[in-house]
Amino acid sequence: MDMDGDKKCRGTIIRVTGPVVVADGMAGARMFEIVRVGEEALIGEIIALENDRATIQVYEETAGIRPGEPVTGTGRSLSVALGPGLLGTIFDGIQRPLAEMHQVSGDFIGRGSSVPALDPRKPWTFTPRARPGDRVRGGDVLGVVPESPSVPHLIMVPPALSGTVATIADEGEYTIHDPVCTIRSEGAEVELTMVQYWPVRAGRPISQKLDPVDPLLTGQRVIDLLFPIAIGGTAAIPGPFGSGKTVVQHQLAKWANADIVIFVGCGERGNEMADVLAEFPRLEDPRTGLPLLNRMVLIANTSNMPVAAREASVYTGMTLAEYYRDMGYKVALMADSTSRWAEAMREISGRLEEMPGEEGYPAYLGSRLADFYERAGRVRTIGTEEREGSISVIGAVSPPGGDFSEPVTQNTLRIVKVFWALDSDLAYRRHFPAINWLSSYSLYTGIVNRWWNENAGPGWESMKSEIMAILQKENELEEMVKLVGPEVLPERDRLTLLEAEVIRESILMQYAFHPEDTYTSPKKLYRMVEMVFSFFALARRAVSSGVLTETIRSLPVKSRLARMGTVPENAVDTVFPGIENQMREEFASLGRS
């Protein structure tokens, strides 16, 4: 974060209560300005102003701070540094790099340290794309830096600037603070480096929002098949503790076909962050073969880190996402958990003694959530080239007691288009992902069907609706069995129950920690669905010719179907036909006996 500005106000602390500090004598301060608090110069942000009295949320521990200590303005809003070196890095909620913090203050996070977000000494290879004399405007590309082998990082003209390129650096090695370009704009010369700053609470401008068209392929069968999310779409994943929100988000971070992944650990566990840091470098991007961490930025503001920085963390993450979107990348942003962000808002609001709304949350909860998800989307970027970029957002929600009627879940549902409802009953029986197929939905289903019909194979839509119908029917039948017992069920209904069981076990259940089951390509998913339908066809024929469902249930091939997910992608073409043959033989032998 850059702290220098011109007009700096200077006031005095008059009150300290937890993360909130009030200071007097702050004439000239602006709303959302970053200030340095106390003699230790803790980082804070002005969140309310009344005459010259400023209320400040402090991003660090405030124990030991006293009235009478100084507060100094910086003239800047809470901003992030945007430039090469973001990928593969882990930051806290206000973009302090945790690896560097570790070098400065050791294993435990110290206070008042200001470490630059991006390494100021690291040289990057800059290749110019613009020439002197070019007319450029915000978003135009001045040069390119290979930030990681799979991600060319575009050095762009900052959004509000336009003019003529006066000078541009030759190809060569530069640090982020070396000037690489000057632009003549309205008579003045503006010198540009490879880094630009952007205030996190404001969205970066776009040229136009576009409708989503393609699915974000996640490799998670229940999602891709039944409740797909589109590229540039929004999804919420609510569920009680331990139901699998974090695992689903990790799975998407690993396997979704996004170019860039921003993972915001907002008020969650430190060990989960350590897990990502340990595991992701070892995993390969299935498309590039490169370590997954190379396309990822981690924001970790764990539950025991200061609550104000937790509030800021989602905005920090979103601004990084927008920056890569502006380069024309498909970005996926995961926020785990948006409830902790909302609680941070509530805590600060409580300290400000604002009028509480529902369950103590501030009245603006709904609009803050809406503003956040609004920053997602597929867009045409600013700049002459008009690149296409996107941000898909997946937010975890942690409802108290697992009760979805609470304000954060309800306000989120009003905005997002996909709802993956996690269910403790499924989690208890270790049916993972515990996405409840009856209460979840996706409003992108219609949109992405086109892609599947074109790319996977015919009949996708109809197989999918039949699967949903079978699962619905299973639920009705089970309700009935609970009342009157199973013996009244006609054979046709028993078969439906068996079909639903096969769908659940062979397709919906997917074990994240199995090396093969963890990811299913669209092609394999299509084949798996086809296999299941072959089984249904044979089973239906058998039942109509008098075979008992119970007999079909005990066919050995049923266990092989249940293990299809563990078949390696490259073995599908050899193994699946074998299963199909076995299926035919077993059904044929039923006919004989």
Next chain:
Amino acid sequence: MQRGAREYRSVTHIHGPIMVVDNVSGVAFGEVVEITLPSGEKRLGQVLESRTNRAIVQVFGTTRDLDTDATTARFTGKTMHIAVTEEMLGRIFDGIARPLDGGAPPLGEEERDIHGSSINPYAREHPRDSIQTGISVIDGMNTLVRGQKLPIFSGAGLPHNLLAAQITRQAKVRGQQELFAVVFAAMGITHEEAAFFVSDFTRTGALERAVIFLNLADDPAIERIITPRLALTTAEFLAFEKGMHVLVILTDLTNYCEALREISAAREEVPGRRGYPGYMYTDLASIFERAGRIKGRTGSITQIPILTMPDDDITHPVPDLTGYITEGQIVLSRDLHRKGIYPPINPLPCLSRLMQTGIGPDRTREDHAQVNNQLYAAYAQGIKLKGLVAVVGEEGLSETDREYIRFADRFEREFISQGPEEDRSFEATLDRAWDLLSVLPEGELRRIDESFIRKYHPAYRGQKE
């Protein structure tokens, strides 16, 4: 930053556990206050809010006998600290670290702020050494890992103490002989419960390696806010300075949360669910997140917090917020307890999130993960069918359904149930699981690879592969 102490006699309001001192200057947020009553008796407090000339102080102990006339408040210029040393091992203290065992206060090697600082997530080592507790339903289905925080969700009258003591006695990382220590913090439990732990630790010799902090039911409730932090500060010192593997037992978190609620009510804060403060998640996280391992340091902190669920309700804010922070939970069931099963752990709502990395070929056994999955699926199915039978009877159940019901019954009696002194190895636990799974038709074992079935299923045991 520290400043000298200042003393004031300007107490103006007293309300519940809160005291207001006016005409002060330069009081630090979080500063410790020494309060002297007219009688000369001393109490401790901590600054909750500091204004230019007013300090709002949370009083530990009661505010009984405080007055607005003669009571003095001495602001010490320091935040709350504890002097820590290895000499604390074998000692018993009260809830604010005064010796209870008649010994002199140990000479500290180091003064530490009891609130600690957050471990930099970058410095954390992901925990992966599985602990064998000797208890099948934990080791087999919810393996505990060194550096994990795994609470026990209990209910009034359930044997959580017996279980915690058994875990403390039996817990070991196999193949490793390392320094271990136990830090035990009681918050609002009875004398009898505390005596049970102390005598169990004494009986097994664990006491020499234990540091005990006791805030009992008749001790001041507000002190409970400090007790776990003293315990964890001590644990951090032993783990990260002295290289010990520390097991921290905190009991009972429900009493702790009630103390939080009391302070919040006295401050007239906007209450959250059921009157608990809106920041309770953050507050509990500041305790639980102090478990873990740190790269490059030998020691570790494993936490087993115990809480009683009011009304056995797992959605109550105390278990709910705990579950959202900890790395899983062990849940005791009144039903199993009534059936006479010890330990009455219902595996279905239990979880160990760190189990994945702690089990497997090099750590426990190659079939562990899949056997675990299969046990869950099978027991859940058996329970579901038993529920059905209770309503509509056995008619219409298939033979397989009946086998699931038989499995569930035997599973409770032979797998979950074991003696409070019985110590089963990982292998014994897994073999027992296979014996029970073999009650089911082999085709039902769809969560287990065929190769493992060939190798471990009793039907093939003794056969050459």
